[in-house]
Amino acid sequence: MPRKIALIDAHPDPDPARFVHALAVAYAEGAEAGGHAVRRIDLARLDFPLLRSPADWKTGTPVADIIAAQEVIAWADHIVILYPLWLGDMPALLKGFLEQVARPGYAIAADAAMKPVLKGKSARVVVTMGMPGLVYRIWFRAHSLLSLKRNILEFVGIRPVRTTVFGLVEGSSAETRAGWVARMRAMGRRGE
Incomplete structure (x- = not known):
């Protein structure tokens, strides 16, 4: 079933050479090829x-x-x-963006109950890093990723939230990066 996908490229640097941008483009291309509708939000180009x-x-x-x-x-x-x-952690620009977006009356109820408003949506969070992904998940317990998932996305009603981690990005080979780009394209095609 075709999905409506909001793709948030949260790399603060608009330089197209940044690998996060390549992953975002691959996901969008895959999603569109899979019949999904995609709208992009490029944080590096926003002013707030x-x-x-x-x-x-x-x-x-x-x-x-x-x-x-x-x-x-x-x-x-x-x-x-x-x-x-x-x-x-996430870049400060993404945190500032989420604080702006997830306001009472939009993402949570404006009353004292603060009930989640964005129910019925799912999410995928993709993080790139210099350290090995396994070290981040086991030693650091993916603390910042879990905080984003639990304290922001699930708090406003977005569930399920799935995660993908690409580690050792800086030292990765062109072949490895091509494999990651292909993986993102396949995820986009499936709309996941």
């Missing part, structure tokens, strides 16, 4: 301020780029987020 107080988050007015992103996420039934692991 960081939130500086609880009042900004609760009652502030989002800027045009955030409103447009919220519309894409509302339209989608599946969300794909791709980012590089920076200092053991």
Whole structure:
């Protein structure tokens, strides 16, 4: 069954040489070839301020780029987020974006109950990193990935959330990278 997919390329650097961008392009190409509709959000090209107080988050007015992103996420039934692991976590730009997007009244109920609003959507989170993926999952227990999954995506009602980790990216061969790109294209074709 065709899906509506919001593809969030969260690499802060717009340089097309960044591997996260290649993975995002491959996923989008695969999804479109599989009959799915894809709308992209490229964080490196958005302009939005960081939130500086609880009042900004609760009652502030989002800027045009955030409103447009919220519309894409509302339209989608599946969300794909791709980012590089920076200092053991998501890049600050992605965190700032999620704080802007996941406001009361949009992602959670505006009342004190804070019930999730984005139910019925699934997600795939793809993370690239310099360390081995197995080390990240076992030694570091994928702490930042689990935080994104549990404390943000599932908190606003997005379930299930599946994850993919590509480790040792900087030292990987062209052949290995081509295999990862093919894997992303296949995931896109299946809409997962």
